[in-house]
Amino acid sequence: MSSTNPAYLAICAAVRAIPPGCVSSYGAIAARAGLPGRARLVAKAMSGADEPDLPWYRVLRSNGQIAFPKGSSGYREQLRHLKAEGVVVKNGRVDLTRFGAFADQDLDRALWGF
DNA sequence: GCGGTGACTGACA
DNA sequence: CTGTCAGCCACCG
Numbered sequence: 001m002s003s004t005n006p007a008y009l010a011i012c013a014a015v016r017a018i019p020p021g022c023v024s025s026y027g028a029i030a031a032r033a034g035l036p037g038r039a040r041l042v043a044k045a046m047s048g049a050d051e052p053d054l055p056w057y058r059v060l061r062s063n064g065q066i067a068f069p070k071g072s073s074g075y076r077e078q079l080r081h082l083k084a085e086g087v088v089v090k091n092g093r094v095d096l097t098r099f100g101a102f103a104d105q106d107l108d109r110a111l112w113g114f
Numbered sequence: 115g116c117g118g119t120g121a122c123t124g125a126c127a
Numbered sequence: 128c129t130g131t132c133a134g135c136c137a138c139c140g
Contacts, residue, residue, distance in 0.1 A: 067121035
């Protein structure tokens with residue numbers, strides 16, 4: 001069911017704005033949604049969001065780690081989606097310097113010769 | 115109104 | 128690297 005709450009709508013829009021094969025953090029999503037410091041609200045939105053189009057799995061912690069306890073069903077689900085999009089997950093963690101949606105992509109090209 | 119809780123975060127030891 | 132702490136805000140009993 002769609003929420004009429006503008007904050008939730010802004011959060012959903014920010015999450016949808018993450019390009020495929022990239023990831024972002026709760027804090028970054030909150031800031032992008034015009035809600036600085038509301039990372040927990042983003043988490044709440046993800047928990048309550050039932051929209052199938054919402055790429056919630058592209059949202060990680062600020063350190064690139066998956067927000068779920070390792071081994072939980074949600075963890076495995078998120079891990080599966082990320083790998084399906086080509087995101088490299090190392091020990092339950094993603095290198096934000098390479099897959100961060102709002103990070104320096106040019107640096108990636110410089111380092112890898114693209 | 116109040117204290118506990120959580121898919122969080124940055125600072126600090 | 129890990130662990131602790133304070134700040135943060137919506138929700139619940």
